[in-house]
Amino acid sequence: MSSKYIFITGGVLSSIGKGVTAAAVGRLLKARGFSVAIQKLDPYINVDPGMMSPYQHGEVFVLDDGSETDLDLGHYERFVDIRLSKVCNFTSGQVYAEVIQRERRGDFLGGTIQVVPHITNEIKRRVVLVGQETGADIVLVEVGGTVGDIEGLPFFEAIRQVRLDLGRENTAYMHVTWLPHIGATGELKTKPTQHSVRELRSIGIIPDVIVARADLPIGTDLQEKIALFCDVKASAVIPIVTTPILYEIPLSIEKTGVADLLLKLLDLEPKQQPDLQEWENLIEKIKQRKPVVKVALVGKYVELRDAYISVREALKHAAIANDVVVEIVWVQSSDLDKDDSLEILRQVDGIVVPGGFGSRGIDGMIRVANYARVNQVPYLGLSLGMQVMVIDFARDVLQLETANSSEFDPSTPAPVIDQMTDPHYLTEKSGTMRLGLYPCQLQTGTIAHQAYQKDRVEERHRNRFEVNNEYRPALEQAGLICSGISPDGKLVEIIEIKDHPFMLGTQFHPEFLSRPNRPHPLFDAFIRAVNQKAEIDQ
Template identity: 70%
Template sequence: MATKYIFFTGGVVSSVGKGVTAAAMGRLLKERGFSVAVQKLDPYINVDPGTMSPYQHGEVYVLDDGAETDLDLGHYERFIDIRLNRVCNVTTGQVYAEVISRERRGDYLGGTIQVIPHITNEIKRRIGLVGRTTGAEIVLVEVGGTVGDIESLPFLEAIRQLRFDVGRENTFYIHVTWLPYIGATGELKTKPTQHSVAELRSIGIQPDMIIARSDYPVEASLCEKIALFCDVEKRAVVPMVTNPILYEVPLALEKAQVGEYLLERLGLEARRKPDWTDWETLVERVKMPKPTVTIALVGKYVELHDAYMSVREALRHAALHLGVELDIRWVHSAELEKGKGWEEIKAASGVLVPGGFGSRGIEGKIQAIHHARTNKIPYLGLCLGMQLMVIEFGRHIFGTDEVNSTEFDRSTPYPVIDLMPEQHGVTDLGGTMRLGLYPCILQPGSLAHACYGVDRVEERHRHRFEFNNAYRKIFEEHGMRFSGLSPDGRLVEIAEIADHPFMVATQFHPEFLSRPNRPHPLFLGFVRAAAQQAGVLPKV
């Protein structure tokens, strides 16, 4: 069959939930037997989010092939349980870089380079790559930003043109919009949605469906009003009230019969009846009262929880599987250095230090790790969290605070963490780290091996520094076990403290491969150890 395309645009405000909506609809289609893939079109001029501050963009999500992408790709992979590739995240920077490169080579034969057709053709080419590289029968494409943003216009023009390129019967446009609530009158207002749709129609796109997002229940009369003034079928106006349980969104769309409507409009028939048993069980587990386990997440971007989106979700996946409720305490590591926030650390049954870059707040993280090690509190370190566990243990071994990483102190006499050999001489910061899926061999008898239950795994990486092998022997002699190594034995992938209930840290990012119904083994082991520490699960 011809590839079908579903396009998602946003109206009224940004961060309205297009990513979750696209992910949930992808799940609806997968449940009906279709192979799907999702692509994010990001209007910013950066080539990718790899060099952007988490405060600006949130988490950088890494794919198997090493692409540094938008956090929405995490939603896509988790909801649909698929593995995407680098063609699934396109930015304005990538598009213009490619077009300018071709112009410099003379590919355009001296022609004047313009937004239409050159930029829009490149955008369309990249959209077409998704089906060809993933084999997806239905490609869902989310356009970042909000209709009316000047930087989104080339993307909107490209998806408008695709209706003619691939046929109207193979395209479907969904507009995700926001209904503001006026507290003084107790009303939800549709006028901003009407204006947003008018703006979309003015550039040639008529939405086939409107997802009306709201913090309050949306009456049927409002949906009818939106349908009338926006020229959309009544049953194609779908109210979507903010839900505290993210994973309930696909069930809400299923209840609204969105799946059936999509297939009807795309001229498709379901290949199987959707089976939501596991998903409904997952949501029921969320709603059930459960004993609480407190986890301290010690980071440097904790003001913006989206900076640790995948870590938070991986923790929740593990907690749901174990039947416990997580109370995540977001602890700013720089505050720990000032003596603040320690009550949160001391109240926690588990400590997690996620990834990050730069020296700010590093000593606070090391202090939290020291607390976890000396008080036998379960600890999980991710990427930088592993490097800092090594530094803390090195300071314990050598009895000096001079032990450090050359990332933070180039002249340290004890460089227990150092730049990877292949990183010497690298000047560009974007896309030059060790990125993507790499194999790891697990050592029998280790905690990591017990968690995974297999001898070899593959995990996603994003780092520039690594454990300095010159210190491997002395660390092992003092009780650190290198339980995960690269196949050639050269790179330390997992380190753990032998004399500790659970102190495991990884150079890779296991959070990227956790799924709602299939929690990551290391997160499962960590949350289980924390629950045992809290006394809500029996110790084995």
């Protein structure tokens, strides 16, 4: 069977939850026995999110194959419990670059290159490629931005044409809109939704399903009004009310019958009765009253919390498994360079220092690593968070006062963290960075090995600096444990501090592989240590 396609568009405003909607629908379709893939189309001109500021774009989510993608792919993977590939995210920049390159090669025989059909054909090729490469029964395609955006017009035209190419029985359109609440009258207003659908219809796309988002309950009268003015059945108007529990959304929209409606539009019968028992158990567990533990997340971009969305969710996943609620204390690392600035850490039970690039805020992170080591506070360092562990250890224990990373001080006489030079790691997946899935051999008798219960694992990376092997013998002799290394022994992947309840750093990003119903082993072990400290301190 060829893949069926569901296209998800957005209206009224951005960030209304198209990504979560796509992920939730994907979970429901998978529960009915279908294999699912999800794709995100990003209309911006950047080639990929890898070079974009976290303050503007949020987290860069990395896939197994090393692709740097939109953070929505994290939602897709976490909700549906799938592993996506590079075909599942592309940008206008990639599309235009490909078409221009082909024109320069002479592939178009000197013809005039236009948005229609050349750009739209390339978009369609990439959309259809997902089904061909993944073999998924159903592909959900989320179009970034909102209807009416100038940069999004080629994408809307392309998905309009896909229905012509594949047939009505193989495609469905779902439009997600926002119902604003007017405080003065106490009403939810449907007019913006009507305008949004009219705009969509004007470019040739007639939505089959309308998802109405709001902060307050949406009555049947409003559903019927939207149905009347937007030319869909009332049963095809799906209300989604803002919930404090993100993972409850699949269960809430399951009650609306949206999954069966979409299958009917795609001329499909469920392969099995929907199996959502595990998900229901998860939500029931989340809702139970539990003790609270506090974890400081010390980062460079905490003003935009989406910059650490996978770290935040991985902490929540581990908290659910350990029957606690994690309260994240967001700490800007550049504010921690004063003598009394670490006082905020005295109120927390654990510390996470996530990844990042550049020298801003590094001194604060190094001070945090020192505080956690000296005061026996559970600490989890992710990529950069591991590197500042090494710098602190070298300065304080080895007495190398000039120890640093060559990223922050290229002329440092003691580069305990240095840029990779081994061509094996530089050319396979990216020019200057190690990106994607790489193996790690675990050392027995370590916290890491105990957490994983395995001798060898594979984890996703996004880094260009590593522990300098020239300093490894001295660091290990002084009490730093290299508990995970690359199989060839050349790269340090995990470090631990000897005689510490839990102080562990990873060169990779374990947060990318955490799932709500299956927390990552290292986050699970970390929260367990955090909970133990909280119980002792009570």
